[in-house]
Amino acid sequence: QFLLHIQFLADKKTGLWYHGWNFNERNNFSGAFWGRGNSWITIAIPEFLELVDFKENDAVKSFLEMNLQYQIDTLAKYQADNGFWHTLVDDPDSYIEGSATAGFAYGILKSIHNHYISEDYREMGIKAVKAVLDNIDETGALAYVSAGTPMGETKDFYKNIKISVMPYGQSMATLCLCEYLSEFY
Secondary structure, eight states: OHHHHHHHHBOTTTSOBOSOOBTTTTBOTTTOOBHHHHHHHHHHHHHHHHHSOOOTTOHHHHHHHHHHHHHHHHHHHHOOTTSOEESBTTOTTSOEEHHHHHHHHHHHHHHHHTTSSOGGGHHHHHHHHHHHHTTBOTTSOBSSEEOOOOOOSSHHHHHTSOEEOOHHHHHHHHHHHHHHHGGGO
16 A cells, blocks of 8 residues: 555655545645645654565665655655644645644654654754644644645646544644653653
């Protein structure tokens, strides 16, 4: 599954991941690097690497780690000063997105804790955690979460998706904060 996703969704130039692939037209729809979709990759690769008992020099393990590294290198370029990432990762004119930020923070910290990436990314991960913590209300809801997001034909489609409180925003914030606890033990 990962290898197919890398083949059709990973952008070789940036390391970011497109939201979808259209087999009929052989394109990535609008070419959007959707934030939450990218964060699922940042979450899933370290989770998968932790679950599968790869041998030390396994080629698939190395390939997944390399793709994770490419993505995180690019994420470092697009993190906003306030710690968030945008709903379109590479478009600072799109709104900030809480669930994507929580997912990136989780994946970055988990990757550091499991030695898939360098400690050099810790500050980026902690900055994102602080953004998440500062935007959880008294009921536990994470702010700035985009509502359901089907694949869009234009990048403006993503910029116009409603921002709402969504259960997956809270779930991703929980993942983020649980991984953040690993910083203290």
